[in-house]
Amino acid sequence: MGQKERSAAKISASVACTIVFVLILSASAFICFKKRKPSKKQPGLAFHNAARGKCMIFDLPTLQEATENFSEENKLGEGGFGTVYKGTLPDEQEVAVKRLSQTSREGLNQLHNEVQVLAQLQHIKLVRLLGYCSHQNEVMLVYEFVKNGCLHNFLFDERKGRKLNWNLRYNIIVGIAKGILYLHEDSSIRIIHRDLKSNNILLDENMNPKIADFGLARLLGGGHTQTKTANVAGTYGYMAPEYAIFGNVSPKIDIFSFGVLILEIVTRRKNNSSDDYNNTVNLLSDVYNCWTKDMTLQIVDKSLNVYSKSEVLRCIHIGLLCIQEDPDDRPNISSVVLMLTRDRVKLQPPRQPAFFFARDSSSVFEHARHGNYIYDKSDVIVEDNFSVNEVTNTDPYPR
């Protein structure tokens, strides 16, 4: 081969190489483009965006299609803030679409920012907000779908309720407490739920609890930082007295509702009547009456036949601490989590709950017990023999 021929071969080889390279490049670009184009339309991306704390904006047709025009069959429930529908997005992802009932014009302007903030609150014990849709005066929030529905339906269904053994219930109680801990203390902004109740606790496929509707009172109630509100958003029966009567908002109103939740979960007691308020008042009084008479276990759900006595008693005790009348007496959520999860934590005796009426007042005062309580893992319940005054100097919640 001559010089000329060699360089010609070199040139043609490099040209061929270049052509092949360009071909590969354009082919891959084409493939990428093809792949990307449809996925841009697919709300499947919604999930990934949401996972990064971004909030998707859905259009109305997508949600109409997903929920089959908000059909009755897809209706999951009706809450204080609107109606919830099950939806399936084009990529098969299941979602829950909440159609808000009351939104004012001014509300809409703020909504975008507020929803962004809520979408950033991500915790395994919170129902994840994926995005929203606003159309004319209507607003819809799109949430992850949680499989087993709400705790209320589970607990008060005769058949399902029996399946909730003590370990599941304890796990639910601790899970809710951890969710509240995140809302109150660990998230970027402090969120006071204001409407904690068994309808707002959803259960996933492993029966782990997830708190729903957090931030909605803030979103729709107007005032953000104010500590008094004219719009009381809670549900009778779960509302702390200072909130129900004066509209005072503080984290302690969630603690109160959590206390009611604990007592509900342990006793599984709910009268079949529309009068939630009186039923709860009765429940709180009854549990406290039993506690002062040292007959606490009598009020525990009869379908719980195997359980750790000390764990159950400890939960009831913590429930009673949470529903005390004076908000300052109620423990904060980090104390609650400690009390629930640590062994040998000293619990102070609860004062009488809000809305209390004694069935038999003489017995209450006669049997009211003093000193601290320790519920040991081995089912041993130790009663401290300190006087109440001495105890105030010791830290009842070791760190």
Ligand SMILES: *[C@@H]1O[C@H](CO)[C@@H](O)[C@H](O)[C@H]1NC(C)=O
């Ligand atoms: C939903 O309703 C609109 C009109 O309200 C109708 O045009 C559309 O076909 C309906 N879609 C389905 C899936 O039913």
Ligand SMILES: *[C@@H]1O[C@H](CO)[C@@H](O)[C@H](O)[C@H]1NC(C)=O
């Ligand atoms: C229902 O309420 C009535 C009256 O308050 C009470 O006597 C009864 O024990 C309650 N039933 C249950 C199952 O709690």
Ligand SMILES: *[C@@H]1O[C@H](CO)[C@@H](O)[C@H](O)[C@H]1NC(C)=O
């Ligand atoms: C509850 O009460 C309603 C009427 O108030 C009745 O229709 C329903 O059957 C009752 N449910 C149970 C489980 O007793």
Ligand SMILES: *[C@@H]1O[C@H](CO)[C@@H](O)[C@H](O)[C@H]1NC(C)=O
């Ligand atoms: C609820 O309690 C109030 C106050 O005690 C009473 O007036 C009302 O009749 C009760 N309602 C029911 C349904 O028991």
Ligand SMILES: *[C@@H]1O[C@H](CO)[C@@H](O)[C@H](O)[C@H]1NC(C)=O
């Ligand atoms: C919660 O209460 C405990 C005990 O009273 C206290 O030591 C702790 O500082 C409180 N935590 C917060 C965040 O207020």
Ligand SMILES: *[C@@H]1O[C@H](CO)[C@@H](O)[C@H](O)[C@H]1NC(C)=O
């Ligand atoms: C307190 O201690 C006394 C003896 O010091 C004992 O007799 C009594 O039972 C104790 N009380 C409790 C509640 O443990």
